[in-house]
Amino acid sequence: MVLTAQTARPHKPTFSTHHLTSLPYTLCIMVKVLAILYRGGEAATQEPRLLGTVENQLGIREWLESQGHEFIVSDDKEGPDSVFQKNLVDAEVLITTPFHPGYLTADLIKKAKNLKICITAGVGSDHIDLNAANERGITVAEVSGSNVVSVAEHVVMSILLLVRNFVPAHEMIERGDWQVSDVARNAYDVEGKVVGTIGAGRIGFRVLQRLVPFNTKELLYFDYAPLPEHAAKEVKARRVEDLKEFVSQCDVVAVNCPLHEGTRGLVNAELLKHFKKGAWLVNTARGAICDKDAVAAAVKSGQLNGYAGDVWNVQPAPKDHPWRTMKNPLGGGNGMVPHYSGTTLDAQARYAAGTKSILENYFKSSPQEPQNIIVEGGKYATKAYGQR
Numbered sequence: 001m002v003l004t005a006q007t008a009r010p011h012k013p014t015f016s017t018h019h020l021t022s023l024p025y026t027l028c029i030m031v032k033v034l035a036i037l038y039r040g041g042e043a044a045t046q047e048p049r050l051l052g053t054v055e056n057q058l059g060i061r062e063w064l065e066s067q068g069h070e071f072i073v074s075d076d077k078e079g080p081d082s083v084f085q086k087n088l089v090d091a092e093v094l095i096t097t098p099f100h101p102g103y104l105t106a107d108l109i110k111k112a113k114n115l116k117i118c119i120t121a122g123v124g125s126d127h128i129d130l131n132a133a134n135e136r137g138i139t140v141a142e143v144s145g146s147n148v149v150s151v152a153e154h155v156v157m158s159i160l161l162l163v164r165n166f167v168p169a170h171e172m173i174e175r176g177d178w179q180v181s182d183v184a185r186n187a188y189d190v191e192g193k194v195v196g197t198i199g200a201g202r203i204g205f206r207v208l209q210r211l212v213p214f215n216t217k218e219l220l221y222f223d224y225a226p227l228p229e230h231a232a233k234e235v236k237a238r239r240v241e242d243l244k245e246f247v248s249q250c251d252v253v254a255v256n257c258p259l260h261e262g263t264r265g266l267v268n269a270e271l272l273k274h275f276k277k278g279a280w281l282v283n284t285a286r287g288a289i290c291d292k293d294a295v296a297a298a299v300k301s302g303q304l305n306g307y308a309g310d311v312w313n314v315q316p317a318p319k320d321h322p323w324r325t326m327k328n329p330l331g332g333g334n335g336m337v338p339h340y341s342g343t344t345l346d347a348q349a350r351y352a353a354g355t356k357s358i359l360e361n362y363f364k365s366s367p368q369e370p371q372n373i374i375v376e377g378g379k380y381a382t383k384a385y386g387q388r
């Protein structure tokens with residue numbers, strides 16, 4: 001039991017509530033909630049629907065403070081003097097987002113003595129050492145499904161922009177040039193191609209669904225969990241159980257599985273040799289699933305005709321990251337963007353509401369929605385983070 005403030009107070013721009021101690025008190029249980037979000041800058045002050053930003057704080061500050069909870073929000077996440085590491089030592093709830101991940105390593109978990117629950121505002125909790133969370137019995141929950149349509153749409157867009165050689169064509173127009181053959185020489189149709197997904201969960205399946213009307217030659221998937229029969233029938237997807245076999249049959253490979261011990265560096269120099277020469281690779285899952293240098297070399301040599309996605313092995317990506325500027329031998333094949341496919345305004349509304357709902361359940365000690373739980377009580381609650 002801790003003494004804390006009685007009433008809700010207006011929004012304070014400092015993002016800290018230490019000044020609560022000077023206010024009138026009543027008895028209630030105060031929880032320290034720490035959130036690491038991305039800084040939205042001017043855009044976030046102009047656009048309040050950018051809820052996942054430091055400025056707009058998932059829209060939960062007033063609600064949390066009205067119940068007397070302490071809410072610390074920052075984007076400062078690297079190093080021992082960061083707001084993240086300094087506040088982690090006594091925070092009970094940690095909210096992080098994959099778009100600007102506060103990396104919760106095993107070492108930091110040891111220091112986070114009060115930590116009981118980590119909530120991912122979004123989908124994908126690989127920035128947390130899940131095995132270390134299990135050792136400590138910390139719950140990790142995410143807002144499952146909140147942005148899966150947003151990402152699936154981005155995957156389909158990325159497939160199209162690579163296959164159709166869109167980016168160099170647009171750059172040509174901006175430059176004031178007009179030489180159709182220079183871009184048409186490497187532009188194809190998706191129709192008649194073989195497209196496959198590594199991971200056929202919520203996103204992977206939605207990608208397959210959205211590709212059905214494109215009349216591909218075949219849709220394939222590689223996943224240790226087979227699709228339910230009715231789902232596989234709906235999208236007419238064939239499962240290939242061997243990964244090398246799988247990639248050797250695809251014109252386009254999309255990565256849609258979580259990052260875990262079994263997928264870190266999965267697409268490496270050795271696997272890339274088994275891709276069809278000139279295949280396209282799309283990865284909106286996690287940057288570290290694909291080997292940074294092997295992908296850059298494969299694009300440069302033309303083994304891959306292109307690579308597109310929004311996820312990077314470190315975020316924010318350093319200025320000299322090779323994926324920013326890599327090009328195929330014809331000067332195209334790069335569809336990289338910052339990590340934003342799952343943070344459309346529609347998605348932000350959903351993951352902000354989902355984060356609040358997880359918090360509500362936590363404060364009331366009510367059970368969480370089972371699909372949101374990644375680890376709990378020292379165990380994995382999902383089969384999606386590796387076969388064990």
Ligand code: NAD
Pocket residue numbers: 122123124125145147148151198199200201202203204222223224225256257258259262263284285286310311339340341342343383384385386
């Ligand atoms: P999901 O849990 O519904 O599906 C994941 C699927 O991957 C499961 O079917 C699982 O069996 C499969 N899988 C796990 N390991 C595999 C392996 N080694 N090989 C093949 N398949 C494997 O998850 P989801 O909602 O579809 O999301 C998938 C991932 O996408 C997330 O974990 C996250 O990393 C990423 N994501 C990215 C963004 C973004 O903004 N770029 C947003 C949301 C999710």
